[in-house]
Amino acid sequence: MLATISSATLAGVDGRPVSVEVHVADGLPGFTIVGLPDASCREARDRVRAAVISSDCTWPLRRITVNLAPGAIPKVGAGLDLPIAIGVLMASGQLPAVSDLGAFGELGLDGSVRAVPGALPLADAIPAERVLVPATDAQVVGLVVGSRVRAIRMLTDVVASLAGQLPWPDLPPAPESPPAPPMLDMADVRGQPSARLALEYAAAGGHHLLLVGPPGAGKTMLARRLPGLLPALDPAQAMEVTRVHSAAGLSLPHGLIWQPPFRAPHHSASMAALVGGGSGSARPGEVSAASNGVLFLDELGEFAPSVLDALRQPLEEGVVRVARAGGTTEQPARVLLVAAMNPCPCGVGGDVGCRCPASTRARYARRISGPLLDRIDLMVHVDRPHPSDLLGGSAEPSSAIAERVEMVRSLARDRGVRCNAELQGESLAQAAPLEAEARALLEQALLKGQLSGRGLRRIQCVARTIRDLDDAGPSLRPCDVMRAIGLRSRAPIGGADA
Numbered sequence: 342m343l344a345t346i347s348s349a350t351l352a353g354v355d356g357r358p359v360s361v362e363v364h365v366a367d368g369l370p371g372f373t374i375v376g377l378p379d380a381s382c383r384e385a386r387d388r389v390r391a392a393v394i395s396s397d398c399t400w401p402l403r404r405i406t407v408n409l410a411p412g413a414i415p416k417v418g419a420g421l422d423l424p425i426a427i428g429v430l431m432a433s434g435q436l437p438a439v440s441d442l443g444a445f446g447e448l449g450l451d452g453s454v455r456a457v458p459g460a461l462p463l464a465d466a467i468p469a470e471r472v473l474v475p476a477t478d479a480q481v482v483g484l485v486v487g488s489r490v491r492a493i494r495m496l497t498d499v500v501a502s503l504a505g506q507l508p509w510p511d512l513p514p515a516p517e518s519p520p521a522p523p524m525l526d527m528a529d530v531r532g533q534p535s536a537r538l539a540l541e542y543a544a545a546g547g548h549h550l551l552l553v554g555p556p557g558a559g560k561t562m563l564a565r566r567l568p569g570l571l572p573a574l575d576p577a578q579a580m581e582v583t584r585v586h587s588a589a590g591l592s593l594p595h596g597l598i599w600q601p602p603f604r605a606p607h608h609s610a611s612m613a614a615l616v617g618g619g620s621g622s623a624r625p626g627e628v629s630a631a632s633n634g635v636l637f638l639d640e641l642g643e644f645a646p647s648v649l650d651a652l653r654q655p656l657e658e659g660v661v662r663v664a665r666a667g668g669t670t671e672q673p674a675r676v677l678l679v680a681a682m683n684p685c686p687c688g689v690g691g692d693v694g695c696r697c698p699a700s701t702r703a704r705y706a707r708r709i710s711g712p713l714l715d716r717i718d719l720m721v722h723v724d725r726p727h728p729s730d731l732l733g734g735s736a737e738p739s740s741a742i743a744e745r746v747e748m749v750r751s752l753a754r755d756r757g758v759r760c761n762a763e764l765q766g767e768s769l770a771q772a773a774p775l776e777a778e779a780r781a782l783l784e785q786a787l788l789k790g791q792l793s794g795r796g797l798r799r800i801q802c803v804a805r806t807i808r809d810l811d812d813a814g815p816s817l818r819p820c821d822v823m824r825a826i827g828l829r830s831r832a833p834i835g836g837a838d839a
Contacts, residue, residue, distance in 0.1 A: 342366075344431035346424035347443035349466035350409075350416045351459040353623040353663060353670030354588040356466030360410040361421060363428030368404030374425075376409030378416045385419065385448075389426045392448040396496040401433040414668070419447035420457040423473060426496055427503075436503045443469030444493075452496040458590035461485055461583060471509075473499060479512050481583070481593055524569035524600075528738040529562070532730030536563050539721040539828060541742050544570035545749035546806030547760030548799075549656065549678040549716060551641070553834060554723030556688045560681035563723070564637045567679055569739040570746050571601045571634070578633045581673055585632060589625045602634035608643035616651045616661050616674075623663040623670040628655050632673040641682035642708050642834075649713055652678070656716045678717070682709075684834055706834045718762070718799045719828045749809040761806045765798055773805040778819040786826060800825045 344363045349356040359376075372386040393400050407425055409416045423446035430436040445463050446454040457463070460478035465485045472489050474482045479492035491509045493499055501507040530537060536552060540563055543550040552560040574582060582598045606615060606627040613619045617626035628636055638644065655661045655674035663670050684690025685697045686705055697705070714720075753760045756772045764772055775783065783800065786792045792800065803825040804817045811821075 342432045342434065344428040344438055346428045346431075347441075347467050347469045348421055348424040348445050349443075349463040350414065350420070351418060351463060351588060352414070352668065353617070353672050354459075354462060354585050354625050354629065355670065356459065356462040356464070357414055358466050358468065359414070359416060359421065361424040361428050362408040362410060363425065363432045364406045364408070365401055365429065365432040366404050366406075370402045370404065372405045372407075374407045374409065376407075376412045376416060377414065378409060378421075379418070381419050382409075382416050382421055385422045385425055388419070388422055388448045388450065389429065391450040392422070392452045392496050393426055393429065395450060396452040396500060398430060398435055398500060399433070401429070403433070405429060405432075418457055418459075420445040420459075420463060422446060422448040423454055423493070423496070423499075427473075427499060430500065436500065439503060441470045442473070443467035443471065444473035444499075446473070446475045446493065448496065454493045454495060459588040461587040464490070465584075476510075481587065481596055483512065484580075484583075484597060524739065525566045526569060526739045527566050527742060528735045530559060530566065530736055531733060532726030533559055533563065533723060536560075536721050536723045537736070539719045540567055541570065541746065541810070542803065542806055542828070543567065543677065543679065543719055544742070545746045545761075545810060546718075546753075546802060547677055547762035548718035548803055548806065549762075550680070550719045550721070551714075551717045552679070552681045552721055552723050553684055554681075555683060555690065555725060558723040558725045560723050561637075561639055564635075564639070564679045564681055565603070565605075566739060567635050567637075567677070568601050568603045570743050571677075572743070572747050572750055573599050574601060574633055582633050585625050585629050585673060589630050591630065600634075602631050603637065604628075604631035604634070605637040605639060608638075608640045610644070610648065612645075612648045612651050615648055616655060616663075617672055618663045618665065623665055623668075623672075625672050626661070628652065628674045628676055629661060629672040631676045633675060634677070636676040636678050638678070638680040641680040642686075642705055644708075646708050646710065649708075650710055653712055653716065680717070682834070684722075709834060715793055715795055716799075718803050720830065721828065745810060749806060752809050752813060761802045761809070762799075764802050764805065769798065769801055769805075773801045773808075774816045775801075775822070776816050776818055779804075779817050779822040782819055782822050782826070791826075796829065800829060803828065 346361045348359045348361050350359050424444040431438050447457050454475045456475045456477045460482050464482040472486050473491045473493045476492040476494045483490045492512050498510050502509045579597045579599050604627045615626050616628050659675040661672045661674045685702045687696045689695045804821040807821045
């Protein structure tokens, strides 16, 4: 007898539909899974058998063949346990054959149904009228599939409901979410006027930022307060971020994510951890988890150069294309990059007090490639604050800065983009026309080789943000362009001899 259950498998941040076909026939007892299952998927035979027996059902001592169609798509994870178990019970005649039923979930040996990574994209990929999901994921999945979701805690719930003995379990009440952690406030930052202004420019225009300075200057403190300056996510962005976090196996204690995410991977992170992928899979990386938010790379000079250079294409295009033998996936990577690093290995920099030899400083500077620096719009040197600043009163709070940021973002939306950093081509020419003296400044910088073609566009975008924060005038003045060029000038990395 044959039974078919709809399910899905995870590929990057998207779910791919899978038909779980279970055939039970006479022959020597056996259990075979075909259709490119990975190791965890092949192990379903032991979990499913124990879960069926623990649920007071009979395990058929016959030949059981499970086909995961289409066979050309790799199947990953333990999420196919539940549909396989339901298919075995239907194909063996213990449950009535039901059409248009979808399911996913990992089975425990006692028949419990456990959550799996990617519940949101998996449910979205199942076209069935009823989608059985682990109870712990039901509230989040309901945001996508609505009334089609059925919350399952135990395999016995499915048996009783399909046999007509009990109705489908009600959705569990939404758990009381722990309060969201308070956003860090810029009022805690003392001094640092240049860095504070650069942070405001970065938030308002979506410009990538590099902070260079000695240890203890406040680089990390500044970067961690950037999310508090950004506007809340709109519904489409919130759904995208939640889908990525679900696919990455990150917790969703508050349901939909409405605040811009902040991700700060350690400098020992591998390329797969940062940009996504992995052995035989396309798991989203930190750059995708930070999409529509902030990716903070602390100790930038300690990251492997090859890992940093893998960020070039995502920063330019806003997506990561992970290619594997099983196919190619496209994952969102529209991030605001903020990086922090010391000017040299000892952290002092310059010629006075630096203990690093010239060769060491030069080698340290070469760890950050020119093409990557060319994609960073703002580079600011952060000195240690003056004692009078540290002992002084509070500074301007994040709420006041966030109002100005929202004003500039609103102007950008009127221009058809999310932020000024996305302006290019004809839209940039219309939104940021150059006054004659400003054009002359840019021509001089291009002739001297100070700017590339990419740098020219980014200078104009930063200048547009500067003008928007000033008086939102129609054209770019020489002072706007000069300030943008000054902020793009490379901060001293590696010292004077590098």
